[in-house]
Amino acid sequence: MKAVVVLFPGSNREGDAVRALEMATGKKPQIVWHAETELPAGTDLVLLPGGFSYGDYLRCGAIAGRAAIMDAVRAHAARGGLVLGICNGFQILCEGGLLPGVLMRNKDLRFICKMQHLRVERADTDFTRAYTKNQIIKVAIAHGEGNYEADDETIKRLEGDGRVAFRYCDAQGVVGGLANPNGSTNDIAGIYSDKLNVLGMMPHPENLIDPLVGGIDGAGLFKSLVAA
Amino acid sequence: MKARVTVTLKTGVLDPQGKAIEGALKSFGIAGVDSVRQGKVFDIELSTQDRAQAEVLLKAACEKLLANTVVENYRVEIV
Numbered sequence: 001m002k003a004v005v006v007l008f009p010g011s012n013r014e015g016d017a018v019r020a021l022e023m024a025t026g027k028k029p030q031i032v033w034h035a036e037t038e039l040p041a042g043t044d045l046v047l048l049p050g051g052f053s054y055g056d057y058l059r060c061g062a063i064a065g066r067a068a069i070m071d072a073v074r075a076h077a078a079r080g081g082l083v084l085g086i087c088n089g090f091q092i093l094c095e096g097g098l099l100p101g102v103l104m105r106n107k108d109l110r111f112i113c114k115m116q117h118l119r120v121e122r123a124d125t126d127f128t129r130a131y132t133k134n135q136i137i138k139v140a141i142a143h144g145e146g147n148y149e150a151d152d153e154t155i156k157r158l159e160g161d162g163r164v165a166f167r168y169c170d171a172q173g174v175v176g177g178l179a180n181p182n183g184s185t186n187d188i189a190g191i192y193s194d195k196l197n198v199l200g201m202m203p204h205p206e207n208l209i210d211p212l213v214g215g216i217d218g219a220g221l222f223k224s225l226v227a228a
Numbered sequence: 229m230k231a232r233v234t235v236t237l238k239t240g241v242l243d244p245q246g247k248a249i250e251g252a253l254k255s256f257g258i259a260g261v262d263s264v265r266q267g268k269v270f271d272i273e274l275s276t277q278d279r280a281q282a283e284v285l286l287k288a289a290c291e292k293l294l295a296n297t298v299v300e301n302y303r304v305e306i307v
Binding site: 058059062063066094095100101102104105106107108109147149150151183 | 293
């Protein structure tokens with residue numbers, strides 16, 4: 001598993017992403033600057049980390065989604081290569097045309113930073129094989145714009161094709177209602193591309209890989225990727 | 229040549245910022261406000277003097293970056 005982490009001006013979770021990937025793969029992933037036009041040869045996984053790329057100016061992820069490296073990321077994804085966007089990375093994937101829909105301002109306008117339970121919707125993808133279907137995991141969320149919106153037809157397609165990766169739920173696994181932190185349509189916390197090789201998610205699995213910081217439920221995602 | 233691009237949210241898209249502004253206006257006692265939708269305005273200076281060329285260029289700017297057409301509409305005015 002050769003992983004790279006793309007660094008944009010304003011990314012700030014690349015360190016966590018590097019640590020999680022290193023823990024899972026045993027190798028430090030290469031950091032790739034956004035102005036590069038090619039990914040290193042043999043790249044298996046591209047990770048777009050969280051943060052505030054370009055200060056979130058214009059719209060979250062809008063400018064990063066059109067950065068030079070993104071053409072290479074789009075080509076990698078079109079070849080079936082794995083792409084994971086976390087938080088701002090998810091926003092970048094939507095703005096960059098790799099995933100449908102858009103992340104809007106949280107419904108109560110607050111930046112939310114807390115632990116959050118998720119339900120793993122399917123455990124047969126390269127990102128989730130180390131989990132079980134409907135497993136409840138506890139990870140962190142930290143975002144102001146995590147309210148996933150798309151037109152009705154897109155939502156119907158995502159649901160019908162099994163492209164919802166994670167949903168917000170409470171500790172008992174009850175989805176939605178008060179467990180939905182940001183107003184996301186259908187309690188969506190993450191979605192896949194049509195070929196299931198691109199995953200965008202608002203929560204931070206890379207922050208829950210060490211018992212020292214409150215849990216290791218995020219580690220499964222990186223374990224899954226190593227086995228992919 | 230100068231242009232103004234206005235980007236607004238499409239009808240039906242939730243606009244919590246607009247809602248908060250609407251609530252604030254009401255709480256300040258400004259009567260008669262039914263609803264508020266927030267948008268963005270870009271004032272752009274162009275090097276071209278050709279109107280048709282400007283329109284093509286501005287449309288490209290909107291489609292490529294200024295608006296996210298999933299949830300936003302845009303309007304171009306050459307002033």
